[in-house]
Amino acid sequence: MKRRVTLQLSGCLAALLISGYANAKTELSALFMSQSAYSESDIRAMTADYEKAHPDVTINLEFVPYEALHDKIVAARGAGSNGYDVVLFDDMWPAEFNRFNLLKDVSSHFTPDVKNKIFTGALNTVTWKDKQYGMPWILDTKYLYYNKAMLAKAGITTPPNSWQQVMEQSQLLKQKGIVKYPLVWSWSQAEALVCDYTTMVSAFKGDFYQDGKLTFNAPGALKAVIFMKDSLDKGVTNPNSNEYLEEDVRKVFSNGDAAFALNWTYMYNLANDPKQSKVAGDIGIMPAPGDAPGEVASMNGSMGLGVTQTSGHPDQAWDYITYLTSQPVQNHYARLSLPIWKSSYQDPAVRQGQEALIDAADKALNVMLMRPIIPDYSRLSNMLQQHLQQVLQGQETPEAGMQALTQSASRLR
Template sequence: MTLNKSWLALSMTAAMSVSVYAHANTTINALFMSQAAYSKSDIQAMTQGFEKANPDIKVNLEFVPYEALHDKIIAAKGAGANGYDVVLYDVIWPAEFAKFGILKDVTKRIKPSWQDKIFKGAWTTVKYDHKYWGMPWILDTKYLFYNKKMLKEAGITHPPRTLSELSEQAKIIKDKGLVKYPMVWSWAQSEALICDYTTLVSSYNGVFFKDGKPQFASGGSLKAVQFMKKTLTDKLSNPNSREYLEEDVRKVFSSGDAAFALNWTYMYNLANDPKQSQVAGDVGVEPMPGEHLGDVGAVNGSMGLGITSNSQHPDADWKFISYLTSQKVQDKYSKLSLPIWKASYDKPAVLKGQKELVEAAKISIGAMLARPQTAQYPRLSNTLQQAIQRVLQNKQSARDAMQQANQVISRLH
């Protein structure tokens, strides 16, 4: 009888232990993109570090191309608790996600001490309607990359300081026969095109809206499209740019087939890697020049990490997000994406091998132009993509195409 009681007590203890253990172990499903910024291997390594520090939490990672990220997040809302818990999202989506209840409001989780320690441009990535919908993670903008050796061979003593100088230097390089098409861009009909366009609008000190009315057919917004078209007409820009995404741009520049390229942070170290670049050691980087001397152009291409409204364990999700966005982790993995933390930009680990990039970032981050914040952004972007492509494909004048875009967007906004 005593033996049976002992066995029963032992069995109950074991069952309780299993129950507690099962309850303590949480699985997070996280969605990331498989291009630009942090590499897949970087994110996997970060996650392993998190799981080691938090053995009661397991993270399942899924990677998709940027072009599929938005629709994956939207579609997963219908999956309920079986969907994603943590998602990477673009700066252009918070308005839409907030309106349709895609993300949880995490305003109360943001520590007040973080506000001044993180760049203002990073906070705009996750803020909408006076609320925070996640933590900024990828602080990014596009830079002008240039081939130092090619400029030197052309007798050019400094990188371009204005957009006019950019075209002038490209023509010198072309006329000397150093490369057929000196400039390369991401102008495929995609969001990449809008990022390049926004950078140039910023360079021309343009605005997208004024008093609530679209301004795409005037000022800097129109000049940007006219500049893009002229570089194609003058055969200064690679015509294949109209089909290129960022990785295509990186490969063309890295093969030595361009003197200038507009691209994200991640290209700097990859283009300087002799294992995958023929121009390693000759890669220069500067803020995109503006219309006038002293002006620069930049687009807010940042991304945030948020908790989906379906998630059943937001505390574990926030632990994961807090770990990935921490200064210690970001400083460690700063070669493809620079940290959101101001103090990081003076850290030897961050500066090592990329001081030129960090110096450019200090300027560009403060000049980032945000793409329009609207719940109708996907339709607005598609309208602009189609209009700009018609110009680049010689199907319509810049003024006519952008006036049509104005009319459509005025009905959306």
């Protein structure tokens, strides 16, 4: 009798253990940003669909402002298995992260066929020294948005085709009293300022290197700063731009308080939404213009998803990333961030309702200028932000500011 009871108890215990293992779920932790590109609700919806198809996986999502993203990733490197499995990273960080061995090398997943299907600018986002450390996900650059109704009211029949025309049309709009500050930018002392500056460096055919050395006082890079400061001095740029981030720019433009704005892809559909915008239906979009008529300027503002070295479930983490970055998922959520896949831009479902955006992207995504990529990028970015702000606030001349920055940057590695 005792033996029978013991066997029954043992059987029950074994069944419970087997059931427990069968029902055990893999838990992944993923870190995303809570601004621009895909919305938090979109990412949660994508993840819910993935979990539904993979009932053995649970994904814990964390969202932080872009400004906190880098430091969160770096701080978590000592957390071991308690850290993140999947992280969203900007295109300048693989160099630094490689030095600290933060991300797994996933180059083996990138066959020639896969590489050919993805925009080169997107692929550059996750590449450092010919190795891939993640999958590109957010393919983005800054576009010039304009208010069609304001331009028409001023008698302007065509949007500007150079930055000189942007300045001329802005002055006309201001003179006619149509809008007090025609231009608005995200020039707060943050990475957003570096992105706007890089766009302008591209416009003036500049680069960040001369003879292999970081240089910010070469003609193109210097002209960019001079134009930015000049737009403030002439009263066409909203002076609050020095405190604005991208969401501030969107709100000012959507409220009808600007005729021109430089911003990311995500603003297009939000500014055209009557529930969130007073100027819906009057939104024009074009690639950022160049210095000469008909030229296009663009900077690489793309981001990738990577698997951390400390992930306890790297295969599942990569599978989740593969799902989020897949063409069907990206095509479905193409309203706030455009796909990394070239063929998506001919997909009627992707184009519908945002044809102007797609046409602008088709030109801009092929000429994206990368920000200066060095392992010590965080320090360089902080120095660049500080000098740009000092110039914009009139605390130093463009020439002196960029010369000082070039000297300081020469000591970085």
